[in-house]
Amino acid sequence: xxxxxxIEDLHKIYDSGEIPVHAVRGVSLDIHRGEFVALMGSSxxxxxxxxxxxxxxxxxxxxxxxxxxxDVAKLDSNQLADLRNQKLGFVFQGFNLLSxxxxxxxxxxxxxxxxxxxxxxxxxxxxxxxLEIVGLSKRYDHMPNQLSGGQxxxxxxARALVNEPQVLLADEPTGNLDSKTSIEVMGVFQKLNDxxxxxxxxxxxxxxxxxxxxxxxxxDGVVVRDELVQDRSVAEQExxxxxxxxxxxxxxxxxxxxx
Amino acid sequence: MMRFxxxxxxxxxxxxxxxxxxxxxALGIIIGVGAVIAMVSIGNGAKAQVQNAIAGLGDNLIIxxxxxxxTGGVRGGAGTGVTLIPADAxxxxxxxxxxxxxxxxxxxxxxxxxxxxLANGLNWRPQxxxxxxxxxxxxxxxxxxxxxxxxxxxxxxxxxxxxxxxTVADTLFPEGSAIGQMxxxxxIPFKVIGIMDVKGYSNNQDQDDVVLLPYKxxxxxxxxxxxxxxxxxxxxxxxxxxxxxxxLTDLMTQRxxxxxxxxxxxxxxIAALRNQAxxxxxxxxxxxxxxxxxxxxxxxxxxxxxxxxERTREIGIRLALGAHGKDVLTQFLIEAILLSxxxxxxxxxxxxxxxxxxxxxxxxxxxxxxxxxxxxVVFSSLVGVFFGFYPARKAAAMDPIEALRYE
Numbered sequence: 001x002x003x004x005x006x007i008e009d010l011h012k013i014y015d016s017g018e019i020p021v022h023a024v025r026g027v028s029l030d031i032h033r034g035e036f037v038a039l040m041g042s043s044x045x046x047x048x049x050x051x052x053x054x055x056x057x058x059x060x061x062x063x064x065x066x067x068x069x070x071d072v073a074k075l076d077s078n079q080l081a082d083l084r085n086q087k088l089g090f091v092f093q094g095f096n097l098l099s100x101x102x103x104x105x106x107x108x109x110x111x112x113x114x115x116x117x118x119x120x121x122x123x124x125x126x127x128x129x130x131l132e133i134v135g136l137s138k139r140y141d142h143m144p145n146q147l148s149g150g151q152x153x154x155x156x157x158a159r160a161l162v163n164e165p166q167v168l169l170a171d172e173p174t175g176n177l178d179s180k181t182s183i184e185v186m187g188v189f190q191k192l193n194d195x196x197x198x199x200x201x202x203x204x205x206x207x208x209x210x211x212x213x214x215x216x217x218x219x220d221g222v223v224v225r226d227e228l229v230q231d232r233s234v235a236e237q238e239x240x241x242x243x244x245x246x247x248x249x250x251x252x253x254x255x256x257x258x259x
Numbered sequence: 260m261m262r263f264x265x266x267x268x269x270x271x272x273x274x275x276x277x278x279x280x281x282x283x284x285a286l287g288i289i290i291g292v293g294a295v296i297a298m299v300s301i302g303n304g305a306k307a308q309v310q311n312a313i314a315g316l317g318d319n320l321i322i323x324x325x326x327x328x329x330t331g332g333v334r335g336g337a338g339t340g341v342t343l344i345p346a347d348a349x350x351x352x353x354x355x356x357x358x359x360x361x362x363x364x365x366x367x368x369x370x371x372x373x374x375x376x377l378a379n380g381l382n383w384r385p386q387x388x389x390x391x392x393x394x395x396x397x398x399x400x401x402x403x404x405x406x407x408x409x410x411x412x413x414x415x416x417x418x419x420x421x422x423x424x425x426t427v428a429d430t431l432f433p434e435g436s437a438i439g440q441m442x443x444x445x446x447i448p449f450k451v452i453g454i455m456d457v458k459g460y461s462n463n464q465d466q467d468d469v470v471l472l473p474y475k476x477x478x479x480x481x482x483x484x485x486x487x488x489x490x491x492x493x494x495x496x497x498x499x500x501x502x503x504x505x506x507l508t509d510l511m512t513q514r515x516x517x518x519x520x521x522x523x524x525x526x527x528x529i530a531a532l533r534n535q536a537x538x539x540x541x542x543x544x545x546x547x548x549x550x551x552x553x554x555x556x557x558x559x560x561x562x563x564x565x566x567x568x569e570r571t572r573e574i575g576i577r578l579a580l581g582a583h584g585k586d587v588l589t590q591f592l593i594e595a596i597l598l599s600x601x602x603x604x605x606x607x608x609x610x611x612x613x614x615x616x617x618x619x620x621x622x623x624x625x626x627x628x629x630x631x632x633x634x635x636v637v638f639s640s641l642v643g644v645f646f647g648f649y650p651a652r653k654a655a656a657m658d659p660i661e662a663l664r665y666e
Binding site for chain 2: 052055057077080081082084085086091092094097098100101109110112113117118119120159163181197
């Protein structure tokens with residue numbers, strides 16, 4: 001089966017400044033359907049550039065990129081936009097929900113720009129279904145500022161899912177979340193991955209990368225390590241362990257004396 | 260279509276998010292359109308009044324009035340000359356009315372008010388006190404309601420008789436008929452022999468607040484003058500008006516020894532003259548409207564530019580999620596158009612309300628113009644398109660990566 005993402009000798013050079021910056025220097029990569037890839041690397045390693053290229057927001061300087069069999073280099077900006085809309089789902093570090101817009105309408109947003117014509121009812125049903133997947137259907141009419149960080153990120157995941165993308169791209173999705181909420185979000189990703197959705201995720205945190213199936217490490221624009229994750233964390237178990245620890249702490253912990 | 264409705268909803272929401280800002284932005288358009296609508300309504304009202312007044316003069320009317328007088332190099336207004344005398348009117352009767360069937364009736368016209376009337380123990384100062392000939396009711400298409408109009412003999416004898424308007428009759432003789440009653444006008448007793456039909460208001464003037472005297476009585480007993488203000492001539496029908504005008508000009512030129520110290524005008528010319536001022540006013544208003552719409556448009560452009568910068572991140576999100584540049588352009592353009600056309604509509608409402616109020620308090624006739632309203636709204640929408648395009652294009656041309664990074 002053909003890989004859903006195929007990159008060959010990808011280069012990206014930024015020459016807007018005085019000195020051209022060679023951000024990505026020859027990355028080749030195959031990602032198959034159903035994979036769950038963590039993309040790691042320090043700042044300046046080129047992972048953001050690689051993500052932008054994978055997300056069809058940017059075009060490579062050299063090399064080629066096939067997304068689900070489409071040669072991305074040949075597309076104009078409108079075709080790229082359609083590709084992003086149809087084949088990719090984005091989850092950002094800062095959630096990037098539209099403020100003062102309900103969760104439901106945020107999720108509907110990609111449908112609005114879809115080539116498929118849908119009635120208002122179909123759009124709403126589809127968006128509600130996606131909110132259901134991330135467990136937020138009851139809060140469909142909440143504004144982002146009425147939701148916690150973890151809930152906002154789940155709305156963002158629902159939005160990423162609404163057009164049934166081939167690949168879900170997450171750029172440090174847990175970067176703004178506390179550890180427990182991070183695990184919850186990883187739990188959502190694992191569940192989605194179990195249903196067969198391909199996920200590529202940038203992260204700084206090694207323990208978060210442990211929830212993925214494959215770990216890619218980038219340094220100075222090249223892939224320096226590409227390996228399968230050994231003894232993978234399972235979010236459900238981790239959450240349970242966390243809950244038990246909390247309960248225990250409450251039982252044995254000395255109450256703070258009243259002053 | 261579906262998408263279009265959603266886009267409009269989004270735009271409305273974006274405008275509501277900054278209600279105060281939206282209102283202030285649209286204010287330029289609101290005031291501009293409002294002012295124009297109000298002025299057009301009032302101007303239309305004035306125009307209609309002028310037309311009514313001129314139509315009310317009577318049909319196929321020709322007026323001869325003296326050319327303006329020059330005294331020591333100072334040119335007075337039209338009609339200030341004193342060159343027309345009753346004999347001119349007599350000549351028109353003998354030469355033109357009796358010689359052909361083109362002239363129906365002729366009447367000199369002498370005005371001059373300010374005379375106090377005393378009758379029945381009551382005081383009254385009518386708006387106008389006119390000296391006219393016996394043909395006056397025919398010329399003005401104005402019937403005598405009660406009694407009779409004065410005759411040629413009354414004119415020749417400068418009889419002390421008068422015909423009064425309904426207002427004068429009702430004021431001075433509230434009980435019983437005015438016919439046969441005596442009135443002292445400037446201390447000279449006149450006998451009321453007739454009451455005119457109700458003519459109503461024209462140009463805010465009560466046309467029934469009038470006293471009509473034989474012109475000779477007016478000239479010899481009250482105003483003590485030898486010239487008349489003008490001579491009214493009624494042509495038989497519309498087709499002969501031009502011919503009569505030529506005849507009148509020839510006759511008067513001959514009588515005035517070749518000096519053209521008079522002017523001969525028909526109703527259409529008078530109407531055109533009066534409308535000219537209104538037309539100039541309309542152009543001026545149009546210019547003001549144009550300027551205020553441009554100023555309002557610049558305000559909209561300014562705020563839209565601010566809005567685009569403020570919402571860079573939103574634009575980035577939309578672009579990342581698959582919006583085409585065109586979608587973003589449409590979104591911002593619709594916002595600008597909504598802002599300006601809603602402003603235009605509010606301006607129309609303000610203009611109508613404002614002119615109604617002004618009309619009520621100042622006593623002006625007000626006539627809102629539907630075409631002006633439609634044009635105002637359409638034009639303000641166009642302003643939105645024109646001034647919204649640049650900011651919208653700026654939004655559409657954003658790079659999604661840059662826009663998403665924008666803080």
